[in-house]
Amino acid sequence: MAEVSYKHCSLMFECPKCSVINYMDPFSFWNFKGKTKCAGCDAIYAVEYSNGQRVKGPDPAQGPHDKLPGYAQSKDYKTEYTMTGKVSPPLYARAPDQKHGPTYSNVRGKPVAAGKLTAADLVGSRARFIVEGKPYKPAG
Numbered sequence: 001m002a003e004v005s006y007k008h009c010s011l012m013f014e015c016p017k018c019s020v021i022n023y024m025d026p027f028s029f030w031n032f033k034g035k036t037k038c039a040g041c042d043a044i045y046a047v048e049y050s051n052g053q054r055v056k057g058p059d060p061a062q063g064p065h066d067k068l069p070g071y072a073q074s075k076d077y078k079t080e081y082t083m084t085g086k087v088s089p090p091l092y093a094r095a096p097d098q099k100h101g102p103t104y105s106n107v108r109g110k111p112v113a114a115g116k117l118t119a120a121d122l123v124g125s126r127a128r129f130i131v132e133g134k135p136y137k138p139a140g
């Protein structure tokens, strides 16, 4: 069977050196310009993403890196990289032990489970991109 190439994929970054597939977490790499580190061989690459499309790179660069991929695995799916320092921890809209948004009191003084969210409450969520209002420009 012919080996599949992921070099044309935007958010699946195949390392040119070690062929490990680095999965760029869409929430943190959707609009990103900077350096990332391959989880397989620790090589540093300069990349640029706009609206989930890779517009520049991967170009070999010098460390330190800005962001790590969300997950990585070898092409034969036998080796996976989930260690801290190789891949980044998941990006949460709020802390994992926090069940809901901010709590408020209503006019009778009783706690209300959720209230109006601010832009800062939406960090890491898809809605944050809508709040920031970056206009969509197709690549190319």
Ligand SMILES: [Zn+2]
Residues within 6 Å of the ligand: 015, 016, 017, 018, 019, 020, 038, 039, 040, 041, 042, 043
């Ligand atoms: Zn590599």
